[in-house]
Amino acid sequence: MSVRAAIIGLGDISSLHLAAIDALDDVELVAVCDIDPDRAAAASERLGVPAYASHQALFAGAQPDVVHITTPHSEHAAAAIDALDAGIHVIVEKPVARDPRQAAAVEAAAARSSAKIAVCFQNRYNTPVRAAKQLLDSGALGAITGAAATVIWHRTAAYYEAAPWRGTWAGGGGGLLMNQAIHTLDLLRWLVGPVVSVTGTASTRVLPIEVEDTAELTLTHDGGIRSGFYATNTHATNAPITVDIVAENGQLSLRENLVVSYADGRTETVADDSVATGERAYWGVSHERLITDFYARLGEVDPFWITPADGARVVDIIHEVYERSYPEQTAQLKRNGELQ
Ligand SMILES: NC(=O)c1ccc[n+]([C@@H]2O[C@H](COP(=O)([O-])OP(=O)(O)OC[C@H]3O[C@@H](n4cnc5c(N)ncnc54)[C@H](O)[C@@H]3O)[C@@H](O)[C@H]2O)c1
Known part of the structure; x- marks a missing residue:
C-alpha cells in the first residue's frame, strides 16, 4: 500500500517537495494545503487532489501518513506539533521553527510522538559534504584545529x-541567518562539532527589510575549536558557499567540489554531482535525496538522523546573535508575543 503524503504551503520551495514525492513509486500525494485560496485551488486542479485551507482540516480530512511543511517560518511549529501529536510523520523545511521556544516545543512533541520528523538541511546530502564528513570521521586528517x-x-x-x-x-524570525546561512551553520555544527558559545553581529545594511542582511560570527565548538563565519545577502550574485576546515594532518576546502590537501603534499578532489540545471540550479538535487531517504527510513526504529534538536540548536545560535545585535527589537517582539 502506498504511503499517503500531503503538503502544507504551496509557494516557491513546494515544487521541489512535490517533484520528490512524484518520483517515489510507493508514495502517493493525497492532499495539499494553503491559506491562499487561489494557490490552493490551482494546485488542487493541477495535481488532482483535494485542497484544504488549514493544517487541522487537512489532517482530519485527508489523514496523511507524512506531511511536508513548506510554509513561512512562523507557521512551522504549530503544524509540526499537531502532526506529531496525531502520529503523522513530518518533513519540515528549515528552520525547524521561528524562534528558540517554538523550536523547543517541536523537540518536545517529537520526543512524545511515535512519528518521525526530518528537518530539511538537505546540504548534508551534497556528495562533497558527505565525503568531507566521512573523511573527518575516519580520523585520516587528525583532530580539527579550526x-x-x-x-x-x-x-x-x-x-x-x-x-x-x-x-x-x-x-x-530573522533574515539572512535564519533563512539562508542557517544551512552552513548547520554544516559547521555537523562537521566541526557542537557549538558551545557564539559571539557576533547581525545588521541590516542594504536591503529594505527589518531583519538582517549581513552577519559575522565566531563560533566556539566543543574542545575550544573556533569557526569564523561571514554571510551576506547583499552580493551581486550567489557565490558558492565556502567551508574550510583545518586539521592536524591537512585541510579540506568545500566550494562546489571538495578539495583535500594532506600535509604530505597529496591532494584529492571529490566532484559535486548534486548540481541541477535551470533557473533554480543552486538548489541542487539534495532535497530529493533527503526526502527519498526519509521515506526509505520510515520503518526504522531510530529517529531520522537530522533531528529537531539539530534544528533547534542552530536557532539557538542565531538567537544569541540577534539578542545582542537587535536588543530593542527582540525585547519588543517578545513583549508582543511575536518572538519567543
Ligand atoms: N531548504 C532550502 O534550501 C529552502 C529553500 C527555499 C525555501 N525554504 C524554506 O521553505 C519554506 C517556504 O519558503 P518559500 O520560499 O516557498 O515561501 P513562499 O512564501 O513562497 O510560500 C509559502 C506558502 O505557504 C502558505 N502559507 C502561509 N501560511 C500558511 C499556513 N498557516 N498554512 C498553510 N499555508 C500557509 C503561503 O500562502 C504560501 O503559498 C520556508 O521555511 C523557507 O525557509 C527552504
Whole structure:
C-alpha cells in the first residue's frame, strides 16, 4: 500500500517537495494545503487532489501518513506539533521553527510522538559534504584545529516583496541567518562539532527589510575549536558557499567540489554531482535525496538522523546573535508575543 503524503504551503520551495514525492513509486500525494485560496485551488486542479485551507482540516480530512511543511517560518511549529501529536510523520523545511521556544516545543512533541520528523538541511546530502564528513570521521586528517565559512549571496528587494514574511521578525524570525546561512551553520555544527558559545553581529545594511542582511560570527565548538563565519545577502550574485576546515594532518576546502590537501603534499578532489540545471540550479538535487531517504527510513526504529534538536540548536545560535545585535527589537517582539 502506498504511503499517503500531503503538503502544507504551496509557494516557491513546494515544487521541489512535490517533484520528490512524484518520483517515489510507493508514495502517493493525497492532499495539499494553503491559506491562499487561489494557490490552493490551482494546485488542487493541477495535481488532482483535494485542497484544504488549514493544517487541522487537512489532517482530519485527508489523514496523511507524512506531511511536508513548506510554509513561512512562523507557521512551522504549530503544524509540526499537531502532526506529531496525531502520529503523522513530518518533513519540515528549515528552520525547524521561528524562534528558540517554538523550536523547543517541536523537540518536545517529537520526543512524545511515535512519528518521525526530518528537518530539511538537505546540504548534508551534497556528495562533497558527505565525503568531507566521512573523511573527518575516519580520523585520516587528525583532530580539527579550526574552520571558516562564508555565504555570500544575492537577494533582491523583489524577493522580499514576493513573500513579505521573509523580511520580517514575525514571519521569518530573522533574515539572512535564519533563512539562508542557517544551512552552513548547520554544516559547521555537523562537521566541526557542537557549538558551545557564539559571539557576533547581525545588521541590516542594504536591503529594505527589518531583519538582517549581513552577519559575522565566531563560533566556539566543543574542545575550544573556533569557526569564523561571514554571510551576506547583499552580493551581486550567489557565490558558492565556502567551508574550510583545518586539521592536524591537512585541510579540506568545500566550494562546489571538495578539495583535500594532506600535509604530505597529496591532494584529492571529490566532484559535486548534486548540481541541477535551470533557473533554480543552486538548489541542487539534495532535497530529493533527503526526502527519498526519509521515506526509505520510515520503518526504522531510530529517529531520522537530522533531528529537531539539530534544528533547534542552530536557532539557538542565531538567537544569541540577534539578542545582542537587535536588543530593542527582540525585547519588543517578545513583549508582543511575536518572538519567543
Ligand atoms: N531548504 C532550502 O534550501 C529552502 C529553500 C527555499 C525555501 N525554504 C524554506 O521553505 C519554506 C517556504 O519558503 P518559500 O520560499 O516557498 O515561501 P513562499 O512564501 O513562497 O510560500 C509559502 C506558502 O505557504 C502558505 N502559507 C502561509 N501560511 C500558511 C499556513 N498557516 N498554512 C498553510 N499555508 C500557509 C503561503 O500562502 C504560501 O503559498 C520556508 O521555511 C523557507 O525557509 C527552504
